[in-house]
Amino acid sequence: MSAPVFVVLSQSGLEVASGARTVLPGAEIHGLAHRVAGADKDFSATLDHLRALFSAGTPIIGVFAAGILIRALGPVLSDKRAEPPVLALAEDGSAVVPLLGGHHGANDMARRLAAALGIEPAITTAGDLNFGVALDEPPTGWHLANPEDAKPFTAALMAGARVRLEGTAPWLTGTRLPFSADGTLTLRITERAEAGSETCLVYHPPVLAVGVGCERGASAEEVTALVRETLASAGLAKGAVAALCSIDVKMDEPAIHAAAADLGVPVRFFDAARLEEEAQHLANPSDLVFREVGCHGVAEGAALAASGGTLLVPKRKSARATCAVGLAPAPLHADAIGRRRGRLSVVGIGPGSDGWRTPEADSWLASATDLVGYHLYLDLLGELAAGKRRHGYELGAEETRVRVALDLAAEGRDVALVSSGDAGIYAMATLVFELVEREERADWARLDIAVTPGISALQAAAARAGAPLGHDFCTISLSDLLTPWPVIERRIRAAAEGDFVIAVYNPVSRRRTEQLPAMKAVLLEHRPAATPVILARNLGRPGEAIAVTTLAALDVADVDMLTLVLIGSSETRALPRGDGGTWVYTPRGYAAKHPDERSS
Structure with missing residues (x-):
């Protein structure tokens, strides 16, 4: 989900939004031109601007009457499950109401804003109010197999039906749900692929780790198809996969990342030494693989190293790829698995003003964990630098800056290397690629490196x-x-x-x-x-x-x-x-x- 936007129509609304934005990292403030001074961005047509933000999937916090939001967004409402959060925040900060997307983040935003403003959020969704849980919004990493059945299921609960729990889910047992061993409704927790029904909601916990190995240059279609077939043949649900994992020499293999994107999960990597620790647990150890990469199995080793459990599906092979599945004893958190592929975003921020910084640059800066650059350029980022590790340097330390940025990214961090103007015009982008070529370091060469343009001084x-x-x-x-x-x-x-x-x-x-x-x-x-x-x-x-x-x-x-x-x-x-x-x-x-x- 993209960072939320406060839309303000008055100077008093701007003051409320400026104070509240601190609890929503990366949030922007858009102000009505000629009425609001000091917003991050201006707009002139309120209804059109609201519709454009909504259509782009941007969470909206309207700091004005709820009726304006209703009139603006009514004509573009379509899919409840795809809509971004929309909240109305009173201009004096006295009330906050989640209007849309309550179970897609709006309720959580309302609670955070209310806590910051010292008020109570006006949450109206039935599940939250009556049972202390939103059944169609499971915790991060969990997936509801049949979200279309959540509404009739909740209606049955409201009518007095009782529910039984099959499996383990602490986030459900601590609620006010009417549990009973003979309940007519069922909440089923399983890694198996099941359809569910109006009387049975099926939740998939993140307990599966998919291990993948492939030859250099294997096609994305082949690897993706192998992963799908491996899960399907074992009757396992895609929604129960916590991460797709491999060996670190495959960090820059497009097919690996394509297969993970198809599953909608992150990719994590292990070095050969860690995978070799699983050698005694492999179902299909290979001396050939050991000679090539230093461990006796990539797919099975990665599945076991990531899951910390058992090998649920031994290695399956296609022409140029292998796949295996590990089962964890408890839900997995991707951030605790192996190492992510580091990203280095080379960002041109333009001459310096917010209005001349591109939306893509803002997005990359907002997602970064670390900012590297000349310290005055980092100062120009204002709120975008909040909560991030800053690595500021004086002028003349260009090579030092780039080396630090590359090293941080090689640790698996999301790093933004900041330049003024356009990063590719007499700036840092060239030095990044020059050092990667000159040093021939494998950890730098495997990074996800991308450059976003900025308005150059000559254009300005x-x-x-x-x-x-x-x-x-x-x-x-x-x-x-x-x-x-x-x-x-x-x-x-x-x-x-x-x-x-x-x-x-x-x-x-x-x-x-x-x-x-x-x-x-x-x-x-x-x-x-x-x-x-x-x-x-x-x-x-x-x-x-x-x-x-x-x-x-x-x-x-x-x-x-x-x-x-x-x-x-x-x-x-x-x-x-x-x-x-x-x-x-x-x-x-x-x-x-x-x-x-x-x-x-």
Whole structure:
């Protein structure tokens, strides 16, 4: 489930939401434009915004009258089992009511919000009120095989029927359910695949561990089919599987992850030494497997190591894969099984303002356990950094930052390596892949590494100034820390001769002030002295400043390390604005086209 969103329509609502959000990690506040100042994001059409959030499966906490939520969401209600939580929170914090998705997290959110506000939640679902349990919302890891029967089952309980429990489920025995050995209703706890009925709810506890081994490059279809067939042939329920497990050398095997996704369970891994500890309990030990990976069985060994119990289904084979199933003596918690595959998210947060950070970046940051980056960039994340381990560094420690991020991810953590702008433009993404290739460390090579884009400084500067990047452009960094000046100078001349608009990164530093004037001299050989030049400083942050000058007037004294310089081509135009400012744009040549050929 994605992080919840507080939707506020007034400044007083914003104050209540700001205090309440602390109990819902990652929660955002969306405010009605022109009425709410200081929200994470703005919107202009309330009903449309609510419907868009609901359709995207986002939990909603409306800090306003419940009637607005009802009018907004009534037309889009469809599947009760798929709807996200929707709650109404009074603007003065005096009441919180779960309206939709009570058994999908809304009741729990209401209780947490109520505790934070010092009030009682207005929970109205019958099961919670009468029996102290929501029968269609079992604990995390447990699955109800027949959720469609929960409503008539609860109705029968409300009518006075008694219930008997078959199996062990402490979360049920501690409730106010009317248990009786001769009850006409049944709550059955089993790892076996059973359909259930209106008089029998079947719950699958997470007691199965599926062990899988496969050849490198085995197809996802083959491994997924083998897992399905292994469970089906043994009469076992997918809902009773706590995790799919394998050996750590398979951490980056797509077929393993595809099979786990098909089951809807996490993947966990063990090293060969741990799997070899199970050698005496294997039904089908293999000397060949031992010679190849250092243990006598991957599928059976992983099933036993994960379950801590017995081998329920010995190894089954397909052409390129093996599968086995272990049965645990008690419900399993995935976080206590083996090691997860670590993830390294390389995140570009844009120039700095929340409004210029992409939703994908926010999502990756919200899910991270650890944040690594220049400490000022981490500060810009505000509430998104709450509750996470921070690893902040000074400027100039780029390789140290990347190594720390890779090592943390190799421990199985979800790490976000934070860059300003776009992480792939003069930033950290390149160094990540360079180190993975250079060091040839197996634990780094197996990581789940992903890069999300951010608004680059050149995009932000161009947008603030008009449209200077409307035609061909390039970027050049004047920093000679990693690139020799003769190479940089050759690229400047090529860009000048090609008549590109040029975005200049790292134009100056405390010790380096001569290169920008040298670049200016080269460019004046190829384009007019009146060529527009944009100086953009502190983009998207307090103190933002945009100045427009000319190539001839470009002065290094007006530029510092926080400035991006955008130098126009010979075609770039400066257009005076009515407020005394200047728009800068580079035409694409539409004016030269025949009118009948112009595009809209």
